[in-house]
Amino acid sequence: MRIVVLAGGIGGARFLRGLKVAAPDAEITVIGNTGDDITLFGLRVCPDLDTVMYTLGGGINEEQGWGRADETFSVRAELVGYSVGPSWFTLGDRDFATHIVRTQMLDAGYPLSAVTAALCERWRPGVRLIPMSDDRVETHVVIAGDDVAGDVSGVSGVSEKAAGSGGQAGPAGGRSAPASRRAIHFQEWWVRLHASVPAESITAVGAEDAKPAPGVLEAIESADFVLLPPSNPVVSVGTILAVPGIRAAVEAKKVIGISPIIGGAPVRGMADACLSAIGVETSARAVAAHYGPRLLDGWLVDTADADAAGPDVDGIAVRARPLLMTDVTAAADIAAAALELAHEPT
Ligand code: GDP
Numbered sequence: 001m002r003i004v005v006l007a008g009g010i011g012g013a014r015f016l017r018g019l020k021v022a023a024p025d026a027e028i029t030v031i032g033n034t035g036d037d038i039t040l041f042g043l044r045v046c047p048d049l050d051t052v053m054y055t056l057g058g059g060i061n062e063e064q065g066w067g068r069a070d071e072t073f074s075v076r077a078e079l080v081g082y083s084v085g086p087s088w089f090t091l092g093d094r095d096f097a098t099h100i101v102r103t104q105m106l107d108a109g110y111p112l113s114a115v116t117a118a119l120c121e122r123w124r125p126g127v128r129l130i131p132m133s134d135d136r137v138e139t140h141v142v143i144a145g146d147d148v149a150g151d152v153s154g155v156s157g158v159s160e161k162a163a164g165s166g167g168q169a170g171p172a173g174g175r176s177a178p179a180s181r182r183a184i185h186f187q188e189w190w191v192r193l194h195a196s197v198p199a200e201s202i203t204a205v206g207a208e209d210a211k212p213a214p215g216v217l218e219a220i221e222s223a224d225f226v227l228l229p230p231s232n233p234v235v236s237v238g239t240i241l242a243v244p245g246i247r248a249a250v251e252a253k254k255v256i257g258i259s260p261i262i263g264g265a266p267v268r269g270m271a272d273a274c275l276s277a278i279g280v281e282t283s284a285r286a287v288a289a290h291y292g293p294r295l296l297d298g299w300l301v302d303t304a305d306a307d308a309a310g311p312d313v314d315g316i317a318v319r320a321r322p323l324l325m326t327d328v329t330a331a332a333d334i335a336a337a338a339l340e341l342a343h344e345p346t
């Protein structure tokens, strides 16, 4: 059995860990979101790829869901000593090593897909992990206001000092956005601002010119079915689908999705803020309608949203199951339910 999964970070990684238990003999290819990637301190950081790699490879900080287990923060403390930021994005010492290796390889000319494969030689995640594209795609969020402290848009790894630290740096220095509206890197909105400032729009910059990484389309074409884990529908799965060619390839397949929304709210994170930005209600049913019947064949909702099940919506078969990934067993049960739905005759 060949399965392709389009994954973001935590929700995707935890689901994948369950999928490996539910389908031990399957050949699983994971197409990872790279829209959240950012350059910090001169190092290329790929949060979603790393979350999948560390989670499946046994190196993740379990409680946090991202970053390395048994982490220390000496490098970060030293950077703070030099007043070099941004300080709102936490990188631990062990994690730094990953970004150093990645950046060295990228600088030597290797594409991100080759670099990811090399990093996975150490972590042995038990799946084939491919970034959605080797081209740079960056999720930007347009917000109102002109507080630019910590701004890293343009991803040059600007220090807070250099950017005018201390909060009010005045109108975006040199940037041409109107004073009352500006685009910031997704990580600045998500991590620094905790999505507390409403997003007027969310754009995957560079997506329209990006090409799927080598192996992406081939994996989808040869898959028995495609699974959409409970990842962010806008900035994780939506970004992957924005790379030309990927959506069409996925639409041609049987696709089963798992709702990241339970009882009208995201399980963790601020996916509701992303859905509002694109005018989609935060409900399991609305997310299914947003993906639509061309993409989705089946949709798993939580038992709390069983009213969203019942008669299938818009040609999408909807089933209700407990969807909280409290541990690996719970995630495996969810994955098994997705496989069952994938094997139902259409
Ligand atoms: P991120 O890149 O780390 O934000 O991770 P993803 O995009 O993969 O996933 C984020 C989504 O996972 C959020 O919208 C959460 O609501 C969802 N999520 C997290 N844990 C669970 C869970 O236990 N069950 C379900 N159904 N969704 C979850």
Ligand code: CA
Residues within 6 Å of the ligand: 008, 009, 033, 036, 047, 048, 235, 236
């Ligand atoms: Ca992410």
